[in-house]
Amino acid sequence: MSPLAEAFVLHFGEMGSRWGINRTVGQIYALLYISGRPLPADEIAETLNFSRSNVSMGLKELQSWQLVKLQHLPGDRREHFSTPDDIWQIVRTLAEQRRRREIDPTLSVLRDLIVAQPSNEDERRAQDKLRQMHDLIELLTGWADEVQKLDTAELVSLLKLGSRVVGLLELKHRLPFIGQKRRETSPPEDSAAQI
């Protein structure tokens, strides 16, 4: 492994462990990403100096997150693993999986606690705080859902626009039709150009 790849793999492993992913799994993923070609488990084990069984565990974990693809290369019986070529796809998968595993269960817990009958003033106030958290998470995930639907080019434009989109927001209040779903028809170019 080139020093470049090695530095990346090591850093990624450290970062993984700060985000609740174990170092080994992080390194395996980083290696697959940087290699850019499908690798068999034994090659991963050799490169990273992990036991073959450790790599097997790590790949199993990554598969359960749907972060790696398993494939067979012609003339080789071994299973090969790779990451998507498109890094945006990786981000989408990560977001989707974290949501399914952590956000949704949390929302469910919060909802259960919020609907319970409060038995005193203190509980009523506590429920109010839970409701605030629930609403915030729901707002964020609702937004994330919407954004997931966009194709990459649209998403990038949106991100580049950043907070300047707020300027558009003011406009929206005077242009009610824009706020509706995603309209099928555009207003005639010329009339728009009048503004």
Next chain:
Amino acid sequence: MSPLAEAFVLHFGEMGSRWGINRTVGQIYALLYISGRPLPADEIAETLNFSRSNVSMGLKELQSWQLVKLQHLPGDRREHFSTPDDIWQIVRTLAEQRRRREIDPTLSVLRDLIVAQPSNEDERRAQDKLRQMHDLIELLTGWADEVQKLDTAELVSLLKLGSRVVGLLELKHRLPFIGQKRRETSPPEDSAAQI
């Protein structure tokens, strides 16, 4: 502690550990949040059944993240800790801190690796993948920076709008002035209403 608060604290502790925060620290934070009043360390220790020293460690950690505020209550020598009342403030702090501790160092590593002279075709290709990751992270954090500047009301509008903002985006290409910073003057109401 009410069963409601307890359920929340326990869940939050579990979630914390999936996000690289230790369970104890997660529980302490959850307790402070749900209590909604400043608590002294010994009361936290008693409520959560942790040793006093463990709580001290946890609070130190939370302080280093700037997630809790230390304050003194009149007539009590003990230090009391609390979370911000505004949950959006909590989100902002979290985003800011994670960025400072994890994102920025990662960008720095990626940049270092990208500028190095590739010694062969494989390294050149690897650098390209690193550049893709770098650009993606930079785009996302740049967006986050912009969004951090918004006040909560603006941010909420933006989130509620979700992907429908893309409709506005198309419009933007025909309304170049909107894309500039944040304009000082609005176009006349009437002409906008024509569309």
Next chain:
DNA sequence: CCGTTCTTTCAGAAATTTCTGAAAGTTCAG
């Protein structure tokens, strides 16, 4: 200045997580 109350530090214990080798399981070419 005490002495009391409160807080922090830290070495080692306890708990948890990660990792490994050995063995069992699976697949497939011949």
Next chain:
DNA sequence: CTGAACTTTCAGAAATTTCTGAAAGAACGG
């Protein structure tokens, strides 16, 4: 079928993280 090549499982070893009690340190009222 058979056996070689490959993969998974899992019990326990190793490493890491978390947690505690004891002791030291700091703050403060009197």
